[in-house]
Amino acid sequence: MTTSVMGASFRPGELEVRSDGTGNLMGSRCRACGASFFPVREACAGCLSQDLETIPFSTEGVLYTYSIVRQSTPAFEVPYALGYVDFPEGVRIMGQISGIDFEDIRIGMPMELSLEPFGEDDEGHPLTGYRFRPSEVTK
Amino acid sequence: MTQVHITGVGMTRFGKHPDSDATDLGAAALLEAIADAGIDARLIESAYVGHVFQGMVMGQRILAQVGLAGLPLVNVENACSSGATAIREASLAIRAGENDVVVAVGTEHLTSQFAGALTPDPSDPEAAIGATMPGIYAMRATRYMADHGMTREQLALIPVKNKANAAQNPLAHFRKAITVEDVLESRAVADPLRLHDCSPVTDGAAAVIMMSDRAAAKYANGRGVKLAASSLRSGSVDVEPTSMTYEPLTWATALDAYEKAGIGPEDVDFAEVHDCFSIAEVLRVEGLGLFEQGSYPRAVERGEANIDGRLPVNPSGGLIGKGHPLGGTGVAQVVELVRQLRGEAGDRQIEGANIGLAHCRGGKAVGIEGAACTVQIVTR
CATH class of the missing domain: 3.40.47.10 (Thiolase/Chalcone synthase)
Structure with a gap:
């Protein structure tokens, strides 16, 4: 079972992780003007309405840009790929990229959300985070 | 409304300063700016001090170092724009007519704070x-x-x-x-x-003294330039x-x-x-x-x-x-x-x-x- 290796979300409220091993990045959608935001906001930056709903974002998007990070803080093992993915709800979200050789990453690639182990909490329990990987459909 | 005149500037060498701290650097820049303006330090009416990682009351430590403690003083944090924001706030005090002579200081002893890549705030x-x-x-x-x-x-x-x-x-x-x-x-x-x-990861500080039209006419000796915006x-x-x-x-x-x-x-x-x-x-x-x-x-x-x-x-x-x-x-x-x-x-x-x-x-x-x-x- 996938669930046996999944831990709690590394950032509850930003990443929802369900017991069946699926999950979504979460944000706000303005009921007044339709604009979407990541992460959850209290008011809409477009029209200032406070009538926002919390929504799960699509798990498929397009890679806007990327970099291979070769120097980071001690919390992260280098090198790793970092990218911005544009989602159909109109949000751009940053994440690490997995499941592809660095030299094969391209702007414009279809990407999908991938739930993956992402460190541990203060008591040593495994946490689930997210990365982006090339969409299955394009492989 | 008065214009803002920059009549004194000071700046330390930028680089690694293992034998001094952000207070020393800020004080050195401030004293140089006062000397450059050629004024009595007692003319300074308020101070704005920009820094990011130097802890509480950075500005007070600098002013205490140079004998100016007691002035109205605001510490400014605005990430890499902290020093520039200090200048802006200082210039507003002049434009508002509140002060005639103000100083803005920016300081950082970064080599003692970290090495390597800067990141957004860890909570982000x-x-x-x-x-x-x-x-x-x-x-x-x-x-x-x-x-x-x-x-x-x-x-x-x-x-x-x-x-x-x-x-x-x-x-x-x-x-x-x-x-x-x-x-x-x-x-x-x-x-x-x-x-x-x-x-690079650098230590250093700089300071500018600003004056109103009235003060510049008296003290600038024609050397002032204008902070037009x-x-x-x-x-x-x-x-x-x-x-x-x-x-x-x-x-x-x-x-x-x-x-x-x-x-x-x-x-x-x-x-x-x-x-x-x-x-x-x-x-x-x-x-x-x-x-x-x-x-x-x-x-x-x-x-x-x-x-x-x-x-x-x-x-x-x-x-x-x-x-x-x-x-x-x-x-x-x-x-x-x-x-x-x-x-x-x-x-x-x-x-x-x-x-x-x-x-x-x-x-x-x-x-x-x-x-x-x-x-x-x-x-x-």
Whole structure:
């Protein structure tokens, strides 16, 4: 079972992780003007309405840009790929990229959300985070 | 409303200062500015002190060091725009008629705070997944290269230019000119950026003394230059994804400054811009309207941004060459504008300049284009 290796979300409220091993990045959608935001906001930056709903974002998007990070803080093992993915709800979200050789990453690639182990909490329990990987459909 | 006159400037050497701290550096810069203005320190009515990582009441420690404790004092944190924001707040105290003589100081002892890559605040969702400042700018460089056909070699010409300028600046962190090959062979930090594309971890401080018309008439001895505009904006939340190769925040800040100074980008003779990374200089000057979008890398190739070029950019060496002590940076940029306009810039002097512009932009939080942006315009 996938669930046996999944831990709690590394950032509850930003990443929802369900017991069946699926999950979504979460944000706000303005009921007044339709604009979407990541992460959850209290008011809409477009029209200032406070009538926002919390929504799960699509798990498929397009890679806007990327970099291979070769120097980071001690919390992260280098090198790793970092990218911005544009989602159909109109949000751009940053994440690490997995499941592809660095030299094969391209702007414009279809990407999908991938739930993956992402460190541990203060008591040593495994946490689930997210990365982006090339969409299955394009492989 | 009174104009704001800059009548005294001071700046420490930028670099590594293992034997002093942010208080020592700030005090040294402040004392130099007071001496440069040629005034009795007791004329100073209020102080604004910018820093990022130096802890509580940084400014009070500096003023206590130089005998000025007791003044109204505001400590300012606005990421890499902290020092520039201190100047802006100080200038507002004059424009409001509250004070006639004020000082802005920016200081940072960064080598004692950390080494390596700067990141957004650890609580930020993007920091939590591994965002670093070099990584964010590297991603913008990747996209700029794809959108505008900039080559890696063209990008390398920016650190080459800025370190050549720094070699002429006795207060710069780096005093050695480099080649394109040096840039391309330096250690990879975040592709496509390499070590020479990045501003260093630097200690340093700078200070400026500003006066109202009334005080300048009495004390400036004709040496003052005018702070024609000092504008500040914070980054807005994106309602939809926008191009990361253009800077609406920089343009909005610049537009406010151009309007206040009564000039346009075509009137600017030279600029000190926030080149925390090589690609950042490209994004800044295009965002400021000084060069057309997508045109700057080729303009640098033609020498247009050199000290003897059409529009010199970062004659001091910029953040890449002169160094980047976060809180000190924005104040040091204005010190450079003043010294250039006074004709005191030595081997890096720009001939015949009348209008200088300084731009700072710092910080990052999830969902916003940039955190804090300032544009200062200084005129003869």
